[in-house]
Amino acid sequence: MDWARTEAKRLVDQMSVTEKVGLLSTHQVAISRLNIPEFNIGGEAAHGIVDREKFHTTSFPIPLTLSQTWSPELLKRVGNVISDEARGLYNATGKQHWLMPWAPTIDLERDPYWGRNEEGYGEDPYLTGQVSGGLIRGLQDDGHYVKVAAAPKHFFANNNEVGRGSTSNTITPAMKWCLNVTLLVS
Structure with missing residues (x-):
């Protein structure tokens, strides 16, 4: 690299x-x-590539359900399929987008009213770090080249919709430290 x-x-x-x-x-x-x-950067991919135009893509269970497997290896396999489909769409649609999918949602689910809880892996920082790391490894690496560049979203303490650019997203130092460590170890 x-x-x-x-x-x-x-x-x-x-x-x-x-x-x-x-x-x-x-x-x-x-x-x-x-x-x-x-x-073009982006395109929803929390549980599969979303194409609202004409292509049919694989839809996996929502991340909250996938995290309940406690299997980073399974999430790596899911990421591999998502990145294969993203590469296929990139080649089929003029090579202008699809290579930086918005996934995974790494933010912890701290607020049941967030409205995007189906995009996250839960409230446990260790589990979130492990399964997010598995998905990223599947998205990005096949051993020869970077297939797509994962674009994690709502990365850290950003799970409030209204006023999220100007309101406090305070989390405890213990939660902050635990999430940082698990993402680095993953």
Whole structure:
């Protein structure tokens, strides 16, 4: 992966501020002088790739159900299928998106009123770290190249919908430490 970091740094060093700003959105504009095509980040993939247009994709049980298996290896297999389908859609739809799916939702489910609880793995930080790590390994790695780049969402203490950019998302230091450690170990 050193070559990828070197190449990314080389390209970024050549970009103007305006071009860099154009890459901050989920819809990234093309930079033709550097041979960088237009690209779209994202696409729901919490329990399978979501295509609302014309392709049928595999839908797995919701993450809360998958976490009840306590099997990071099973989640790795799920991630592998999701990334295979994402690569297929990328190739079939003009190579402009699908390679950075929004998954997994790593945030702990601390509030039953959140409204997105079906996207998360539960309230246990160790379990969440283990099964999220399994899904990420399945999404990204087949041993030869990065198949897709997982884009974890609602990563940390972000599970309130209303005012989430300006309200307090306080969690205990013990929960914070435990989640950080399990994600690093995974």
